[in-house]
Amino acid sequence: MKIPTLPFTITDWKKVEPTRHPGDSGEALWRTLNIGDLRVRLVEYSPGYAADHWCDRGHVLYVVEGELVTELKDGRSFTLKPGMSYQVSDHGDAAHRSTTTTGAKLFIVD
Numbered sequence: 259m260k261i262p263t264l265p266f267t268i269t270d271w272k273k274v275e276p277t278r279h280p281g282d283s284g285e286a287l288w289r290t291l292n293i294g295d296l297r298v299r300l301v302e303y304s305p306g307y308a309a310d311h312w313c314d315r316g317h318v319l320y321v322v323e324g325e326l327v328t329e330l331k332d333g334r335s336f337t338l339k340p341g342m343s344y345q346v347s348d349h350g351d352a353a354h355r356s357t358t359t360t361g362a363k364l365f366i367v368d
Contacts, residue, residue, distance in 0.1 A: 262294035271300045282308040284358075297368050305361040312353035317368040318345050324362030330354050 274289040284307030289300040303324070312331055320343040328344065329335045332352040338344065346354065 261296055264293055267293075269298070274300070276302075280310065282310045284308065297366075299364075299366045299368075301364045301366055303356070303358045303362045303364070306359060307361070308357040309355040312355050314349050314353045315368055316346055316348040316350060317366055319343055320365045322363040322365055324358060324360050326356055326358050326362045326364065328354050328356045 269291055271289050274291065276287040276289050279286040279288060281303075284304040286304075286307060287302045291298040300322075303326070319338075321338045321340050323340055326338045327335060328338065330352040331354070334352070336344065
């Protein structure tokens with residue numbers, strides 16, 4: 259990931275309109291800032307959310323609130339709580355997908 263040329267920029271996430279993304283269950287609300295090929299998001303998963311796809315995209319993901327379970331396609335599973343993060347490159351490991359029973363708020367850069 260390389261941050262494109264960009265002046266100092268402040269984002270008031272409350273003013274960024276969310277888009278809804280249904281999962282296999284529940285939904286995700288994405289507040290997204292696109293800067294060239296870089297995507298910065300504040301994402302909220304509803305309680306009971308389960309992703310509807312496996313993802314191979316690289317991310318830096320930080321858990322702000324709630325609890326997130328990230329499963330890798332090879333069977334490994336990781337539980338992340340507030341203050342925890344994961345980092346993975348594009349196709350850097352087995353594909354991943356996330357679920358949450360409690361709901362979660364995440365800050366994601368990819």
